[in-house]
Amino acid sequence: MTEADLQALFESLAESSNARGMVVDSGLAQLQSSHAVEIPSAYRHFMRLVGPGSWGSFLHFHAMEHMSTHEEQLAPFMDEDLAQMLEPTADVLVFANSDNGDMCGWHLHDLVRMPPDDCPVIRIVPRSFDGEVIAASTAEFFRLLLVEGANLFGVGTLPLVFQSRPLERGG
Numbered sequence: 001m002t003e004a005d006l007q008a009l010f011e012s013l014a015e016s017s018n019a020r021g022m023v024v025d026s027g028l029a030q031l032q033s034s035h036a037v038e039i040p041s042a043y044r045h046f047m048r049l050v051g052p053g054s055w056g057s058f059l060h061f062h063a064m065e066h067m068s069t070h071e072e073q074l075a076p077f078m079d080e081d082l083a084q085m086l087e088p089t090a091d092v093l094v095f096a097n098s099d100n101g102d103m104c105g106w107h108l109h110d111l112v113r114m115p116p117d118d119c120p121v122i123r124i125v126p127r128s129f130d131g132e133v134i135a136a137s138t139a140e141f142f143r144l145l146l147v148e149g150a151n152l153f154g155v156g157t158l159p160l161v162f163q164s165r166p167l168e169r170g171g
Contacts (some may be wrong), residue, residue: 001143006042009146010049017162020049027064035093037111039064040119040138043095053165055145056158059104059163061096069093069108092122092131097152101126104134104141123152 024047031039037075043064052063069091094105103124110119121135134152135141144150149157 001139001147002140003041006142007045007049010046010140012020013146013162014050016160017050017164018132019050019053019162019164021049022047022063023046024064027066029137030065031067031146035111037093037106037108038116039111040106040116042117042138042142046142050162051164056161056162057163058099058155058156058158059153060098062094067093067095092124094124100153100155106138107131154162
């Protein structure tokens with residue numbers, strides 16, 4: 001699937017859902033400053049055209065300025081045992097959460113050592129801290145959801161409905 005094909009899918013989703021999209025430059029600059037990584041272009045395009053919100057009232061996408069690593073999300077609860085269990089997925093930069101507790105993201109070490117568009121999408125299963133590759137790239141992740149209706153979360157095909165979320169203000 002080409003970048004133009006993916007952009008056409010995002011435009012169609014945005015139009016059918018009355019999604020508002022957003023300017024991504026400040027969030028991108030903040031992420032690059034915080035984590036010294038570049039975000040895959042497919043996610044940047046998705047945010048620019050569709051914006052943060054919920055897909056099928058199940059999968060909730062974050063604006064870039066509100067992304068954090070799995071470890072950062074669990075910092076208030078961190079102790080030595082949790083830190084050890086968390087080690088395999090601590091550096092996963094989470095871009096979406098599902099209602100059943102799954103998290104989707106990219107390993108920071110992949111974003112640093114690979115071209116961002118080639119980084120696999122990781123799903124972190126709730127309560128287990130196991131990371132599983134669910135797509136070879138972010139573009140593939142969106143293709144699986146939009147084109148194939150893949151069951152990536154064990155709940156069946158997600159409806160092609162997107163509900164925009166008002167942008168969060170502050171931290």
